[in-house]
Amino acid sequence: MTAAGLPHESRLSDAFVSLLGRECVRDARADEIGVARVIVEPATIGEIAEVVQKCARDRLTLAPLGGGRILAQIRREPVSVGLALRRCARVVAYEPEDLTVAVEAGLTVGQLNELAGGKGQRLAVDPPLPERTTIGSLIAAARSGPLRLSEGTVRDLLIGIKYIGREGRVVNAGGRVVKNVTGYDLMKVMTGSYGTLGVIVEAAFKMRPVPANYTVALAGFARLEEAFDAAFRSSHGAPLLHCEIVSRRIGLALPGSPASANDRRFLLIAGLGGTRAEVDYQLTQIRGAVGTLIEALDGAAAEAVYHAIRDCPAAEATIGARIVVAPSALAGALEAAGAEFCAHAVSGIAQLFLDDVDEQAAHEAVARWRALAHRAGGHLTVVAARDSVRAGLSMFDEPGAGALALMRRLKAAFDPSNIFNPGCYVGGI
């Protein structure tokens, strides 16, 4: 659609002012500029449905924004309407004794975990910057962090969903119980769908207990292969909470400058949880598996290191990407990638990034990384590209032809007017 065919910004916002009231409509700001031409902030799920209905009627494109950070990296041209859900941020039902919660999509992961922390529980998925990640964007972008090793990912913990689909239709799937096979699993389809199938407005999750003790074990390595071997041995010897390997720059920047990071190129960072006896026992196991200098951090020092690796700076880099390959192939891919990285070492997932590179170098890096991902049976998603290097980059990889054809059919079925965040997902969906 060309800009000439679109209503002017002021007419566009007037239309939504008359629908929702002046306080619910505003201009795009910060990361939202370039993502959406006008921002609406509905206060209820009913209002969100009205916005979607209006967009469907008037053939206006729309995208749910979260904080706008993720779409700012992905969208090439703005949609007409950005939906910010900060007013839809209620806790619908928190049942600590059932370890379940239902929340509206505008709540942030940080807010939810602040509440749950009082009960010794947490939503055990840890995307970068949880205090800025809404539940909606957590599901839509599905960037599960280090805890994936022990707790699973968004798809494993999401037990129910409500979204606004085609023509403003309210759709529910799943429920609020921890085990449920009633009806098709629309939760899975919405997870990682980047707002292309509808607007997620409410979600229910399994909650998990926070371990009584948390210790971070660190070990430095000169060779990447050694670090990965140690990670696999460690994770086989102990039920680790997380197991990350980071490149030198990340290691040196960790709070408290761990001694292990000095003189070593790669740092293994393993999280241990449980009773004191369990943690001590796991430390012994890891020492045996790693066979080298190990530092152990507890309390605030451990938390600070964990936050630093969770919030891996790839998203702030000149060019950053998420590579997903078979776990045993990750070391080889990273060796050849020539980039800084934070790796979920035994899950086959890493964030790669480079700073201060020009457009040509950035494009060459993405092409090289992508080739490495493909050779290792995986794929690569660009998660950060500064304006100076973005032109002409394809952010998503393409699945096989058969799978892509099904995905196009799914998009056509769920969004026949092609208004939900169109044109920036896999295969141009």
Added chain:
Amino acid sequence: MQKQIDPRVMAELREILDPAGVVSRPGELNVYECDGWTIEKSVPQLLLRPRSTAEVSALLRVLHRHNLPFVPRGAGTGLSGGCLPLAPVMICTSRMNRILAIDARNRRIEVESGVVNLNVSAAVKGAGLFYAPDPSSQAACTIGGNIAENSGGPHTLKYGVTTNHVLGVEIVLPDGEVVELGGSIEEPCGYDLVGAVVGAEGTMGIVTRATLRLLREPETHRTLLAIFDQVEAATRAVSAIVASGIIPGAIEMIDHLIIRAVVDAFHVELPLAAGAVLIIELDGLGAGIDEQAGRVTEMVRASGASEVRLARDEAERALLWKARKRAFGAVGRLAPNYATHDGVVPRTRLPEILQRITRISQSHQLSIGNVFHAGDGNIHPIVLYDERDPDQVRRAIAAGHDILKACVELGGSLSGEHGIGVEKINQMPLVFTPEDLAAMVELRHVFDPDERSNPGKVIPQPGACVEVAAPRRQAAL
């Protein structure tokens, strides 16, 4: 009435398979008239047993050309009528039973869909690994059937159900096209279509191959048997354990009626006078497990357990699990027929749902036993009846409906792990709006636009209510 298969089509299908792959004699076909949901039965006209993806694809291409629906089947151990033949042709994957690759470093296994669940764990035991979903039928049921039903089992409390362990599938779409979804990697490229196929009850095509995640075996176990006079006290103990932040590998409950059957059948030392027992299995590191077992024992005692026993060795542990997993088999001693339900409630509502089940049992004058995954809130009331008495059948069906309605009223759902099949199809509107169901149908149509793969399952036709009224009823197409 089912559409009769044209003899020419029959010949085309026969040509694709070896002689042992085609079953068409009425006597032999009777075996396939139902799964574990025996209230409804329907004999297929033709059973096809392909040995490869290529054969499945060739068969489906022929069926597509002639617009014939088909029913996929694994081992037929399902409990909701998921493979009840509501189509003339049944395609059984049980001969596709090869383990294709074991990758211990990445903790993956690639199998054909006819591989039996228990054989997966057996194949990787030497590497210290196991496949987590462990339905009670695991010695017989297939991975393909598990994927269709998103099967669970006792240990899913800690480890999750099938969908949490399937990374990739090869599926043959109803038009015969073979598509790879997911792979050996942790996150898919694009939409999570593997997640859509798992639990779709065979309504999106036939899964022929799967890449599964394996877990490392826990270092050690402690298996406790807690004995209660009253079933309510046992359910309170379950809530207390879950809320305490300890997540056991499994918490299973067996009530008085089932204890009696199990003791008779397996000579297990369960107390006949008990109102209920809990089997609580903790797993993890040797370093912390006795402390956990101590805390659980305290909580269970505080909730009213009269006695707590710890399995002394692997043999005692195995005996307890044998009693639990074969409980359904023992139920045959109690009545000629039984129907097992699979509702789920928030765990804290277990005391209420069991009270309601007692009242439902009284009002329909039928015995109902309970043996279930208490830690998940996933109940399995077993309604006992005699199919020779039409009135009992009618009451059994009504009791099942009342139980599911009660689950939904308490904030729960219709099925925790057995699937909707035909059994619960009429209850779907208790949980979902027409809009919800419409979206689900749209998802199904992405894979199967003509609704030829396992027709008549999961999603009710708008306005239609399939009447389940009599045993041996020929189900309508």
